[in-house]
Amino acid sequence: MARYSSCIMGDNSSVTSGESFSSDSDRNSLSNYLPSTSRKPPRERKRDSDVAKLGGSLKATADTLQDVDRMLGEYQSIARTQASSINKLKDKISSPRRSRHSSLSSLRSADLEFSTGKERGRRTYRPTSPLRDYNHASDGEYRSSRRRPRSAVRFRDDVRVDREHIHDIHQTVRDLSADHERLESELEREIRNRFRQSNSLENVEKRLERKLESIATKIENRQKVDSTASAPLTAATLSKSLTEALKVSQSNLAAPPPPPSQLPLDNLHLKISDIETDKRRLNNELDLLKQKHDQGEGARRALSQQVEDLRAKLREVDDERHRALRLAEEFRDSEKKSRKKQRDMEIQDLRVQLSHMISREEGEVMRRELQKTEKQRQQLTEHIETLTKDIRHKEQNSNSLLSEVSELTSAKAKLESDNSRLLTELEQVKSSLRDSTHQHQKISQELEGLQADLGASERRKDDMKSKATEVVKLWKAKCKSLQKECDELKDVNIDHANRSDQLANENDSLRNQVNSLSNQMDRLNKEMADLLTSNQDLEDKIRRQEAEFKDLRRLKSDLEHNNHEQSLRIQQMERETRKMNDQFINYEAESAQLSDKLAASKEEVEQLEQQHRQLKNANSDLLLELNKKSQALEERDAAVQDLEVKLLTTEASESALKRELESVTSQLSKQQQTYEKSNTDQLSKIERYRKELSEAKARELKTGEEYHKRFKHLQIDKDAQVESLRVDLEEAHISVQNVKRQAKNQSDEYIRLEQKYRKLEDEFQSYKSQTKRLKEQSDDLRETGEQHEQRCKEMEGALSDAKAELMKLEQLHKMLTQAVRTELSVLVETAEAGSEYKYSDNSASDILAELASTTSWLRRVMRKAHDTERQLRADMKMRLAQETAEKGELIAEIRRQHESMDELGDKHRQLVENVMSKEDEVNKLEDKLNELSIHVEEQKALDDAVEKTKILERYQRLQHAVSSLKQELRANSSAVISALDSSKDSKNSLRQRQVRISDIVTSNDGSQTTLKQLSPRSEVEGQGEDNDLQERIDAYSKALGPNSYRNVLEDDYLEEIQGTYINELPEVPPDLSRDQGYRSSVSSSANYKPKAVIEKRRHSTPRKTPATKL
Template identity: 25%
Template sequence: MDSSSESDTYDRPTGHRSRVRKRRTRPDSGFPRDTHVSDISDKIDTLANTLQDTSRNLNKVDQMLGQYKEHTDDQAEAMVTLRESLEESIQHLQAQQLRRSTAGWSASLSTLHTSDLDDGSATDRRRYLPTSPLRDYGSAGTGNRRRSRSVAVRFTDSAQAEEQIHSLHQSLRDLQSDQLRIGDDIDREIRRRNRTDIETKKTLENLAGHIKASQKEEPVSLRVERRLQEIEDEMRTGRQVLSERHHREKPKSMSGELQEMDDMRSQLLRMEKERLDLQRELSLLLSQQKSARRQQERGVTGLDSDLRVQLGRISVSSEVEELKKSVERKEREKTQLAFRVEALSADLERREQQQLKMLAQLKEIQSRSEENVSECGRLEAQLIESERRREELRSKAQEAVRQWKTKCKKLEREFQELKDNSRNNTDKDKRSKEREGILSQQLEGARQQLADALGRLAHREEDVRRCNVDLTETRSQLVTLELELQEARETLRGLEEKAQKQISLQVQMREENVRLQKRVELQEHSKEEEQRSLLDLQGSVKNLSAARADLAARLAEVESSKKDLEKQLAMAQEESSSFGRQLELERQVHQKELSHLRMTQQEGKAQQDRDVHDMLRLYQREREELEALVRDLKSEAVADSELRRALQLKLDKMKTECDKLTEQLSTSEENHAKLLHKYHTLKKELDVKVKLAEREEERRQSAEHSMEELHERVTGLQTEQESILHAVGTQIDSACQFLSKDSAAKLEAITLTPGLQKDSHRWLAEVKTKLQWLCEEVRERESRERRLRRTLQQHKEQMKALKQSKDSELQSFLDRITLQDRLLKDIQSEKRGLLEMGRKKEDEMRNLQVSVKEFSTRLALDHLESVPEKLSLLENFKDLEESQKQREMVEQRYAKYKEIVGNLQHQLEESKKRIQEYRDEKLDAACRSLQLTSLTSSLLSQSNFLTDTTLSTHTSPQKPLASPDLESSLTQEHFSTFNGANSKHTSM
């Protein structure tokens, strides 16, 4: 894949996130908790996007490492083929050397004659050339061709005896210098490789320690559960303290929430910076890998060209240098890989810490949602209780008012009858006065009782007003808590998905560690093979001159195979690029769909918020109307109290006047006339009272008319309640159908029949049976989940046992490897001994050269004495052949050691494969258990919500509602939340 397309995809979701963040900001000062929760959800979305980007980058790094591994495997195969070709050429050269050595032996013995002493003046005309291991002096001046480097002594004739001796001397010096130089190079290479062996062992030990530490660590699920439990306890205590301080320190809590929002914003900015840094690091890694790949390709091409030059020159020294360069390049690549592995391990640790933080935040949100649910239930119970008390108070007040009105009417009728009797019969004045006194006393008692009743009514009205205030507060709290609960559920689902993704990321990182271990082992094998090839080259340095034709043919074959491989690689790259383009298009389509879904979700949230605000405005208006009615009633009560006081004063005056009349009746009729005059005045006052009573009757009729209107509204609300209950029934049916995949017969047995909505008791009973069926289904699923958890625990125990067995096997393998290291050290010591023997042989060769110089002048006289010296030379060559045989024996031992190490590595690979298969099974089981837990939690929340709604409706199925607007709003809110939950459940 192309890195530019990947970077475009990285930039695209960031812009989308910024647009989503701008749309989701709602400047509503009345709901700070809603804005806080929405900001938290936005931040969690950004975290999810960053984690997805990092997972994509890690997948890409994994692919690049896989490609690099394939490339190194191809290089190893090429080195193996080169080694095989070199072995064949060495065998061919050894055969040629044996043939030439036998031919040279016979020629040297057959060409010794007495005529070799002649022509001694030929030495004066000869020019002896200097010796150098890198230049050919055979073609200069004399036209003689330089001898090959095969170690064979020949004496052709007497004229060329001295020339043959000098050529032999020159070849011996060339061989000596070449051998010294190659020995020094090999010693340096051995020292450098020993250092690299030590470094690779250290890195392997570090990697093994990291792997053991990661294996010894507790599983992530147990750590997360323990941490979440601790966070739940802390959140409970903190929630209790906050609930006590909430009403007293509301502005302080607002400032604290703002501070928390600022902290979260700073954390998000910090995480965004970290994400950008990671992207830069990954881009640098990709560029480094590309440059390394290009360098490797250039190195391969350079190796091909160098091989051609070497075949043209047939120079062993250049081949050794090129091999050194390739080995050094491999070492550099190995160090780069080690650095990258360390960086990836550090990145993995940092991401695990971020995962733990996110899981802590998830648990905090879960605890908040649970506390919000409990507070919702408590507030609903308080709301129902306050409504019931308000209805009781209202009914009692109405009954008391009716009773006092009837009493007042009775007293007025009696008073009117007494007045009529006083007109008709003056003789009964005394009795009427007595009755009037009794009636006045009764009126005073009735007025006192009326005043007490009015005081009680005012007190009850004050209680009703307080209940209304509490109801409004509980409504607002219910709305905010429901919104918080909804958003907490959404964030919980998102975080569960993120946890699953993080588990998959951890599995991928573990697989990457296993791959890196395998890669290190492969590099060790390649290094061993290179050492083997160096040993072979050291043995075949003297015999490569005769392999020109074979190597040229093989080079042509290699070139043809290389062209085929390049064609295949080009085709594979084209296929990979096409696949990358397809994946990029699919990714863009998925991103567009995801952005569209987020837009629709935001629009739905905004519509819900608008509906809630409209309902709150309606409730506010109704509350203001009720408060205005209460004020009117209070003003009327004040007017009635003033009238009562005026009447009380008038009654007091009447008492005094009645006393005066009784005194005056006994004295004279004039007083009786005055009493009649006062009687007329009292009659006028009674007319005024009658008018006032008529006005009160008119007010009562208007109140009854308003009560009838309220009853009509209650009936309308009852119809709305029936429609809402019908919708709830349909939603319950949909939930039952969703859960009735395995038990369709049970669902058909409990389905609703038409016409049941009229009978509320039967409908509630059937809904209750359905909810019980849902609970049973949930219990069955929980039992399945428990069984799966048990199996998962068994798998974990098996995994622990397998880990222990594999640790023991690894320990045994490490012991074997240490033994093999000791064997390698022994072999190296033997090799050094062989090198010392070679140096001794070189010293002997130098002595031989000195002796050849001394005996060159006396060759004509002492040719018979020089024959045994030449025989000693041949014996020295035989010693060299014996040392070569010993070297071959060492190589055979090394081959056996290689077979043993290969078997051990095969066993290690099989054990790693079994461990990986078991990890895959464990991950599948964990994913299934997580899916089951999410499904059961959603079903349990829905069933709890439905049981709460059905219980609340069952408590008052046919009672007329005191605040119909409140009940309708609550039912509408429950219905909307239930619909939202069901739609989310169906989408899942």
């Protein structure tokens, strides 16, 4: 519009210059013709008055148009400076990730206008108008001292700029609220995980049900968060400021339109009030962010203190556990040493006793021994039979154990193969999911680019249509006005030509008269003077008429030149309209191509979605198979079940994340349709979600590796347990005293652990209360978020109303411009009509007086206009200086706020990282607590079972020991009586016994009791035989080893019988107190144990693993 107004100005100025009707020339012409008015004919006077009126009206219209153009140029310069300052502020506030958005900026109406070199330097980005070549050399023609004209509508463009600025602030608030809600959801998720882990002692089915419920709640929460994140979040101050702006705009609409001099002042006041409200709003937002930051720091400190307390308690528990283990090991070592010492002392005592008994009554001993050997031979045969049965039973047990071990190894190999196969399948599914997600992301990016291109092309097309229609309308109006002026000038030329013809005819008639008068000179000497004077007057008139005729010819040539230029311009406009039509056709073709691409991309997206669904179905089938196999594996191994459950949870989290991605992409597509300028924010969100996905996938990979490592460790532990079982089959149990002491120590430790566990439960309850408080706070925050959403919706409605009001204002502006044009045309027409009406009958003096009055009135109007212009310029300069100062202050404050926002963002990130690390630490601590509780319960159950079995064993041992002692006493009494009669054959029986003993040593592994029974009788013949037997016994004990099962059992029974039940034996008669055979029979009966007692002890005593393994 400004360009076309400047063209009109140029045309008017050329017309006025061509006609040379300036104010000074008018004055000179009037002053020259004033003294001769009385002598002019009425036609000439009328013609002069018409010409003067035309020149005055043209001059007035040119001046008024110049004033309007200057005012519009001032308005445009003010709006441009404000738009440039707001763009700079917006670019400084916006983050660097939104720099790409400048290339996709919307086409504005100011892009069609000219721009000087200074204004180009101020541009933050170049416009995208196809109608202008900004690097063309012809732009220098329009660079002049006056400001570039602009249409009167454009002073409201700043509302749009402010709206964009408000939209950017909305985006920042949205991002902060989304991060806050994400943190809340993560806190809720981890709190639920902790509650779920606290109930780890329940059954596996209950655990699975709870985990599935927690996953469902997570998905619902994420969906709620996505639904809430789609709506914009704004502060209450923004709603207040926008309502105030709407009220002001409504009041402006209701009030009558102010004069053009007051419009920029009102706009400046509105802009200053808007800037102040934005400043207040930003301060309020900073205060809110600081409060949230302080709250987050307090929560972080509390969590850090709790984590440190839990660490200290776990350290104390670990130290106490290590101390207990060390004490138990030291106690075992001391007991082993004491046993060795006792055995050495007993061996020495037995040797001393043997040496003393050999020196005494060797004959009686030999006789008694010969009698007793026959009976012992029978006992040995029976005992050998029992030993062979025991050995067979042991072999059967070892075979069964080996078969069980082989079955376990095969089952373990199967499990390993199944697990490896499942892991490979999971990796394949994950890779396929990753590929599908990558493809989906690429296609979504392509779709976004295509949608952005379509939106840009549609915008350009609409702008081109609107601008082309405006240009065509303007040129049509201009052509009509020019045609009217040409017709009027043609009529004037025709009138002038007629008048010139009349003047020529009059000149001919006058010349004829002069000839006639010259012929009559002689006759009329008296009238000669009068005729001479009249002749001179006529010559002067002719000269003047010739000058006027020349002026009219010049005017005619100028008008023809102007008509030629206008025809050239019309041709140029027709060419431009053709180019516009061609571009419009090209844009329609491009839009059709883009629509085809969109359809193809949509089909590809549908195919990918189908593939994604198929992958999901396959994944669900795999999950079902995993569940079935996990149920089968639960009976064999609880640890493998836990790992599979964790894998299921990770896969559920993957599916939830994928659903979140899908929801986010759908929301992004919807927001791209509604908000054209939020593409960069959505891209940043997508990148952030991708980063979170990559981090989640990395975490899942790490967790998978950890689970794999744990599974390997569990397998190693199982192998170690199998080996420990094999070793435990050969190892012996700890003695009763050691068990009692260990039970006491364990009971004390259990009491301590119970106390610590109670303390930990109290602390955990306090932590639960804190989590409830955090949940309540999060609910309050959600309610506030919903309120903000409602306010945002109200604000959007207000913005739509403001847009409608802006459209109304634009229509009003168009109406005003048309009214101004019609008024100007009416003024010219009325001036011409008034001149014809007035000068039809009045005299020349009246006409001159009226012309003088009109010129004086025009001078006064011009002076007033100049004065008002000067005042307006001074006021505008003052206002501009004030605005520049205020804008500098605002820029400094906004920079400070931007720096504070960056600092808050960094602190927020650090808080999030600290919270995540501490949550991991808390999870580890909770795992340790669960393991400790499980260990304590298992230890308690083992202690109860051990005590029960010990009581039963002791009772059975007492019964069997008493019965066996009675039988052995009877047998020994009979053997002592028979040994007195059969002392002669002792030597042969002893030799036979030595041979039998050597056979027993080679054949049996557990016959040490017989050697001990027979060892005291082998020393009858002499010290040499005793030494041989002792060497054989030592060699046999070394071959068996110190940790053999049978030796330890025999030692335990010897200690129990000798230490506890020796008092129950009957008193030895005085005759037999010195008898060597009686003593040896008693000792051998003490060492004897029936088969049933050994088997019951073997099967009833539970396996007791070392403390280190527990």
